[in-house]
Amino acid sequence: xxxxxxxxxxxxxxxxxxxxxxxxxxxxxxxxxxxxxxxxxxxxxxxxxxxxxxxxxxxxxxxxxxxxxxxxxxxxxxxxxxxxxxxxxxxxxxxxxxxxxxxxxxxxxxxxxxxxxxxxxxxxxxxxxxxxxxxxxxxxxxxxxxxxxxxxxxxxxxxxxxxxxxxxxxxxxxxxxxxxxxxxxxxxxxxxxxxxxxxxxxxxxxxxxxxxxxxxxxxxxxxxxxxxxxxxxxxxxxxxxxxxxxxxxxxxxxxxxxxxxxxxxxxxxxxxxxxxxxxxxxxxxxxxxxxxxxxxxxxxxxxxxxxxxxxxxxxxxxxxxxxxxxxxxxxxx
Amino acid sequence: xxxxxxxxxxxxxxxxxxxxxxxxxxxxxxxxxxxxxxxxxxxxxxxxxxxxxxxxxxxxxxxxxxxxxxxxxxxxxxxxxxxxxxxxxxxxxxxxxxxxxxxxxxxxxxxxxxxxxxxxxxxxxxxxxxxxxxxxxxxxxxxxxxxxxxxxxxxxxxxxxxxxxxxxxxxxxxxxxxxxxxxxxxxxxxxxxxxxxxxxxxxxxxxxxxxxxxxxxxxxxxxxxxxxxxxxxxxxxxxxxxxxxxxxxxxxxxxxxxxxxxxxxxxxxxxxxxx
Amino acid sequence: xxxxxxxxxxxxxxxxxxxxxxxxxxxxxxxxxxxxxxxxxxxxxxxxxxxxxxxxxxxxxxxxxxxxxxxxxxxxxxxxxxxxxxxxxxxxxxxxxxxxxx
Numbered sequence: 082x083x084x085x086x087x088x089x090x091x092x093x094x095x096x097x098x099x100x101x102x103x104x105x106x107x108x109x110x111x112x113x114x115x116x117x118x119x120x121x122x123x124x125x126x127x128x129x130x131x132x133x134x135x136x137x138x139x140x141x142x143x144x145x146x147x148x149x150x151x152x153x154x155x156x157x158x159x160x161x162x163x164x165x166x167x168x169x170x171x172x173x174x175x176x177x178x179x180x181x182x183x184x185x186x187x188x189x190x191x192x193x194x195x196x197x198x199x200x201x202x203x204x205x206x207x208x209x210x211x212x213x214x215x216x217x218x219x220x221x222x223x224x225x226x227x228x229x230x231x232x233x234x235x236x237x238x239x240x241x242x243x244x245x246x247x248x249x250x251x252x253x254x255x256x257x258x259x260x261x262x263x264x265x266x267x268x269x270x271x272x273x274x275x276x277x278x279x280x281x282x283x284x285x286x287x288x289x290x291x292x293x294x295x296x297x298x299x300x301x302x303x304x305x306x307x308x309x310x311x312x313x314x315x316x317x318x319x320x321x322x323x324x325x326x327x328x329x330x331x332x333x334x335x336x337x338x339x340x341x342x343x344x345x346x347x348x349x350x351x352x353x354x355x356x357x358x359x360x361x362x363x364x365x366x367x368x369x370x371x372x373x374x375x376x377x378x379x380x381x382x383x384x385x386x387x388x389x390x391x392x393x394x395x396x397x398x399x400x401x402x403x404x405x406x407x408x409x410x411x412x413x414x
Numbered sequence: 415x416x417x418x419x420x421x422x423x424x425x426x427x428x429x430x431x432x433x434x435x436x437x438x439x440x441x442x443x444x445x446x447x448x449x450x451x452x453x454x455x456x457x458x459x460x461x462x463x464x465x466x467x468x469x470x471x472x473x474x475x476x477x478x479x480x481x482x483x484x485x486x487x488x489x490x491x492x493x494x495x496x497x498x499x500x501x502x503x504x505x506x507x508x509x510x511x512x513x514x515x516x517x518x519x520x521x522x523x524x525x526x527x528x529x530x531x532x533x534x535x536x537x538x539x540x541x542x543x544x545x546x547x548x549x550x551x552x553x554x555x556x557x558x559x560x561x562x563x564x565x566x567x568x569x570x571x572x573x574x575x576x577x578x579x580x581x582x583x584x585x586x587x588x589x590x591x592x593x594x595x596x597x598x599x600x601x602x603x604x605x606x607x608x609x610x611x612x613x614x615x616x617x618x619x620x621x622x623x624x625x626x627x628x629x630x631x632x633x634x635x636x637x638x639x640x641x642x643x644x645x646x647x648x649x650x651x652x653x654x655x656x657x658x659x660x661x662x663x664x665x666x667x668x669x670x671x672x673x674x675x676x677x678x679x680x681x682x683x684x685x686x687x688x689x
Numbered sequence: 690x691x692x693x694x695x696x697x698x699x700x701x702x703x704x705x706x707x708x709x710x711x712x713x714x715x716x717x718x719x720x721x722x723x724x725x726x727x728x729x730x731x732x733x734x735x736x737x738x739x740x741x742x743x744x745x746x747x748x749x750x751x752x753x754x755x756x757x758x759x760x761x762x763x764x765x766x767x768x769x770x771x772x773x774x775x776x777x778x779x780x781x782x783x784x785x786x787x788x789x790x791x
Contacts, residue, residue, distance in 0.1 A: 120761045146463035153459045157680035157689035158507045163482045170475035181722045191701045389466025395588025396726035473737035
């Protein structure tokens with residue numbers, strides 16, 4: 082998902098009964114669904130894990146602007162251009178809300194940006210794939226945002242107050258993102274043969290990366306279990322993935338597009354779609370930096386950050402001058 | 415009326431019962447008003463995901479969205495005028511995506527490349543300050559559609575100019591480096607500002623009829639605004655020298671062709687597709 | 690003009706807490722935070738970040754560092770004493786059904 086494989090720093094899931102009495106208050110509050118707020122006492126591992134998770138999530142929004150930004154200057158109509166601009170702008174906003182949530186945990190946005198640029202913190206692997214045609218913009222909205230919403234809605238109930246509140250705002254705003262993606266796909270599937278072929282090609286290229294986006298099965302993961310215990314991960318990767326496949330297959334059928342998975346079939350016993358084996362080698366290769374666009378994405382962010390340094394610095398210098406002038410004026414009066 | 419001569423005129427003769435030459439002038443006005451915001455919005459799109467700070471990315475997108483919206487309103491009106499004149503109806507996308515550079519009527523200033531953030535901000539401010547005055551005047555047009563579109567756009571541009579002026583001051587009077595960058599941008603873009611206040615036969619005919627505004631009448635006030643902001647910004651107004659002009663008549667810099675290549679790619683490559 | 694990455698980390702724009710009053714006559718409500726060089730810029734940024742969907746008609750900005758909060762450790766002392774003052778709530782006073790407008 083937008084935050085993949087977040088390390089809790091713990092070797093095994095905390096056992097409430099084994100904890101010394103002084104440390105039981107926190108898990109008890111979590112169990113009672115009491116929201117944790119920035120000033121509250123919290124275990125260091127909880128705080129660190131949240132910082133990692135929220136930060137990854139925020140970076141994903143910011144890096145996620147780039148593959149779509151790749152087409153905003155080439156959007157095929159003024160209406161589509163305006164919609165895409167507004168959508169990418171929302172993503173900047175969502176990154177901002179998430180950075181703010183992480184900042185309540187005592188880490189600065191600049192420090193988080195530094196971690197992203199230094200490659201110390203990941204962002205969602207999906208954004209390391211290229212957008213090659215306009216249909217990719219449709220596919221991203223339909224599939225990637227569709228998958229993201231699925232993960233984000235449960236996070237509105239997560240245990241950390243500022244994160245939950247950020248997610249509520251994000252989910253509210255994001256509701257149009259998936260629809261605009263599907264709307265692009267509908268227009269292309271109802272269009273010329275070339276457009277339909279573009280739409281199919283986009284699905285062919287984005288399907289598996291989208292399915293992988295949920296991350297490897299976490300049934301055995303200590304970190305996932307602990308995060309679930311802390312209520313900062315509410316559904317397992319496999320559960321979310323299954324929901325995504327179940328929801329998306331009929332949508333693809335409606336579009337008249339073929340999902341590139343020969344093993345995809347409805348399983349009446351399970352009441353779910355079965356799907357083929359995921360190429361986790363590819364997933365790990367992309368995570369490690371070998372995706373088609375890893376280097377470019379970070380390079381663009383680094384250049385933007387470096388090129389903007391003089392602007393940020395000048396704004397601060399000017400603010401200091403203004404404040405000094407106001408003070409002088411106040412003294413004179 | 416050289417500004418209009420370059421527009422491809424479909425073969426059907428004008429059947430409009432009213433003053434055909436006035437419609438021709440109104441059409442030129444609508445396209446000039448549409449093309450500048452569109453081209454500037456396209457430039458702002460190039461910044462998406464790359465602004466100096468996240469807050470600025472969001473703010474700039476708002477400006478860009480306003481500009482695209484303004485262009486759409488003017489194109490819609492241009493299409494109506496053409497229909498009124500008995501020509502083949504064109505929609506907003508026909509205007510934006512299916513005309514070559516020589517048919518574009520934007521001022522040269524807005525097609526200049528983004529450069530660094532200083533160039534982008536100075537370009538924005540010089541344009542906003544003029545546009546703000548032009549739209550205020552057009553909001554009093556005797557043509558109801560012109561007045562309505564201008565009034566809506568004026569509200570948006572009021573905010574744009576406030577924002578861009580604020581940045582000019584902050585960066586002009588920021589650090590030594592920012593000051594130097596801003597002065598350089600101002601010097602580079604200044605020759606494109608003269609065109610903002612050129613008046614041709616079209617402008618004069620429209621002003622005469624109470625439909626448009628004579629741009630020359632806006633120059634003094636623009637200069638006042640610009641001088642005040644530059645003073646706060648500790649920047650020196652460049653000396654007036656040779657003026658780069660021609661955009662409003664379809665004679666553009668080399669930059670516009672490249673900008674349109676990108677803007678128009680899909681509509682040109684797939685002319686029969688609907689998106 | 691140096692983009693030398695060896696330069697020391699520069700200061701960050703301060704963090705501001707943003708409060709928006711919506712159209713329906715409610716009080717200003719905390720909506721989130723953002724960075725800005727000063728208050729004037731914070732108001733503009735808040736307009737662009739937090740009112741993109743007609744959310745507000747008025748904006749307050751407060752430097753995050755200027756907010757003084759109650760200490761979580763004092764929660765019991767601060768808030769528990771209000772628990773037994775039930776007479777502050779109208780439902781504490783049962784009224785006969787036939788008496789109206791109370």
